[in-house]
Amino acid sequence: xxxxxxxxAKGGPPLGYAxxxxxxxxxxxxxxxSALPPxxxxxxxxxxxxxxxxxxxxxRDLVSLIVSRAQAVGADAVVTFSEYAVVAMAEACEKxxxxxxxxxxxxxxxxxxxxxxxxxxGISQPRFRPVATEQDLHDAAAALRFPxxxxxxxxxxxxxxxxxxxxxxxxxxxxxxxxxMAESAQLxxxxxHVADAGADFLVEEIVQGTASEWFDQEGWGDYVSVExxxxxxxxxxxxLSGRMPTVEPFTERAGITPAALPHDAQRRIVALAxxxxxxxxxxxxxxxxxxxxxxxxxxxVIETAARFGGAMTVPQIEEVFGLDLIGMLTDHLLGREVSWxxxxxxxxxxxxxxxxxxxxxxxxxxxxxxxxxxxxxxTVREAVPVSAGSRLSVVAENSLPDxxxxxxxxxxxxxxxxxxxxxxxxxxxxxxIRDFRTxxxxxxxxxxxxxxxxxx
Numbered sequence: 001x002x003x004x005x006x007x008x009a010k011g012g013p014p015l016g017y018a019x020x021x022x023x024x025x026x027x028x029x030x031x032x033x034s035a036l037p038p039x040x041x042x043x044x045x046x047x048x049x050x051x052x053x054x055x056x057x058x059x060r061d062l063v064s065l066i067v068s069r070a071q072a073v074g075a076d077a078v079v080t081f082s083e084y085a086v087v088a089m090a091e092a093c094e095k096x097x098x099x100x101x102x103x104x105x106x107x108x109x110x111x112x113x114x115x116x117x118x119x120x121x122g123i124s125q126p127r128f129r130p131v132a133t134e135q136d137l138h139d140a141a142a143a144l145r146f147p148x149x150x151x152x153x154x155x156x157x158x159x160x161x162x163x164x165x166x167x168x169x170x171x172x173x174x175x176x177x178x179x180x181m182a183e184s185a186q187l188x189x190x191x192x193h194v195a196d197a198g199a200d201f202l203v204e205e206i207v208q209g210t211a212s213e214w215f216d217q218e219g220w221g222d223y224v225s226v227e228x229x230x231x232x233x234x235x236x237x238x239x240l241s242g243r244m245p246t247v248e249p250f251t252e253r254a255g256i257t258p259a260a261l262p263h264d265a266q267r268r269i270v271a272l273a274x275x276x277x278x279x280x281x282x283x284x285x286x287x288x289x290x291x292x293x294x295x296x297x298x299x300x301v302i303e304t305a306a307r308f309g310g311a312m313t314v315p316q317i318e319e320v321f322g323l324d325l326i327g328m329l330t331d332h333l334l335g336r337e338v339s340w341x342x343x344x345x346x347x348x349x350x351x352x353x354x355x356x357x358x359x360x361x362x363x364x365x366x367x368x369x370x371x372x373x374x375x376x377x378x379t380v381r382e383a384v385p386v387s388a389g390s391r392l393s394v395v396a397e398n399s400l401p402d403x404x405x406x407x408x409x410x411x412x413x414x415x416x417x418x419x420x421x422x423x424x425x426x427x428x429x430x431x432x433i434r435d436f437r438t439x440x441x442x443x444x445x446x447x448x449x450x451x452x453x454x455x456x
Contacts, residue, residue: 002026002044002334003049004074007066007089009033010188012081012155012307013314013326014397016040021326022079023047026334029073031066033059033085034188037397049073062193068090073186079335081314081326083109083156086285086306087192096399099333100410101230101306102283108306109191111153112202114280118301121279125270125301126292128204134174141167150174152181154191155174155199156310159184163206163249177201180412187416193387206334207292211245214265214293219433221245223302224259226273226289227309227317228324230282231332237270237344239321241313242429244357244436247366251414254436255309256355257316258347260429269299276301288313288331312356312395312423319425320350352425355432356395357439359420361409364440368409375419376402385448386435387426395421405450 004026008015015037022028030051033435036044044051050073058065066089070078077098080089086101087109093100107113112130119125129140131150141148141164150173152160160180160334162173184190209222221243228237242259245251261269273289286308292300308314308325318324323341332338361369377394386392399420400406406419422439424433 001072002076002450004281005029005031005070005073005078007031007080007085009082009085009192011083011311014395016043016397017315018081019047021324022330025327025330031069039396062092063087068333079330079413081243081307083305084192093175093303099284101285104281105306107280108282112301117279120244123275123279126204126207128202130405131201131203135169137203137274141170144205147205147206148203150177150201150203153202153251154197158255159416160412161249161414162412184416209292210295215260216435217430219437223290223292225309226270227331228287230285230287231340233283235274235277236340237373238319238341239345240266240361247360247362248411254355254357256429256432257320258259258350258429262346263346272299276304282306311421316354319354320352321345345404352427353429353432355424355436357422357436358418360418361406361442369444372450373406373444374450375400375406376448377406379446384439387431390424390426390431390435393423395423
């Protein structure tokens with residue numbers, strides 16, 4: 001039987017979901033770089049041939065750790081679905097002679113290198129500057145046009161994003177962004193292979209997006225993501241995911257599969273995503289490419305990744321299109337024949353729609369809730385009316401326990417201040433948007449009142 005080394009770290013699809021899909025294809029040996037979620041620990045012992053949680057000293061040379069563990073278990077393939085481990089895994093696969101993202105993987109991880117590559121290829125993107133010091137940020141602010149967005153080069157989940165509207169905001173933005181990266185590292189949301197990656201930043205012009213010229217229905221955000229895979233260097237688009245508007249500055253609130261776009265718009269978006277992915281020279285990996293939508297058909301590539309979309313993106317694709325992307329990629333890495341979609345699936349080919357909502361303590365306008373509340377999904381399920389035929393559930397692995405105080409939303413910390421992740425299945429994308437807007441409006445009214453003493 002074939003053997004797969006599964007390198008687990010925070011981020012990506014829920015571990016329980018991903019692990020079950022890989023285990024259906026092969027014997028699995030789990031290398032746990034992060035603590036296993038309590039909801040998954042028991043099933044991991046059942047699904048895996050071995051589970052190893054390396055010591056801190058062993059993790060210092062992550063590539064060597066992955067190589068040695070893969071050799072010890074006789075792995076035929078190595079997989080990870082975490083943003084924070086993709087570069088180390090790609091380098092390890094190169095040393096092992098196994099299929100992987102390839103030597104250019106860092107181009108899809110370090111946003112500075114990514115943007116420089118696209119700049120050289122003439123690919124449409126916001127104007128940017130790399131920054132490593134506060135003085136760099138002052139210099140960049142003088143060269144670029146406000147408003148600007150400061151972001152960490154190796155972050156994920158909109159962590160350490162700061163909006164700058166005036167030059168005098170530079171010192172505070174720089175200090176807070178660095179603080180958040182340090183806090184994220186303590187939470188386990190940080191690059192695992194590149195030393196001092198938390199000190200690397202870039203700043204970019206905020207381009208003006210619009211959703212109304214692309215979507216017929218209100219409630220959509222002004223950017224989409226193209227989900228796909230690279231197979232032996234060939235980009236294969238799978239589908240497009242839509243979004244609700246982000247929360248200030250650019251924290252994602254909800255992802256919806258599929259994005260309800262006309263065929264011609266989808267075709268043009270996929271073509272830009274193909275250019276962006278091809279420019280990076282990836283070999284074998286999932287891809288997740290975010291594209292901003294502007295007026296008069298303009299588009300800008302924001303970033304791409306050498307892994308599948310995180311949160312519930314991959315489970316949503318399986319639900320509505322019947323494509324088990326994790327299982328398919330596992331088969332491909334093991335050298336098996338896989339029937340990938342010939343082109344990106346359209347909304348007309350979807351069986352219903354699915355969406356995932358990040359619960360943040362802000363209302364539909366992005367304003368903070370007036371008081372503190374306790375997360376309690378049974379209350380939400382009973383008190384919030386969704387459309388007939390819609391099914392609302394909670395992703396326990398990505399949610400606080402019921403009765404926990406909902407964190408105050410911190411714009412700089414982004415998704416680090418989420419309370420829960422809800423999943424909705426519905427008849428169509430329009431219904432997902434409508435039900436999520438209802439849910440966002442209802443949460444600060446129906447959740448139980450809480451105090452800072454509630455958790456003690």
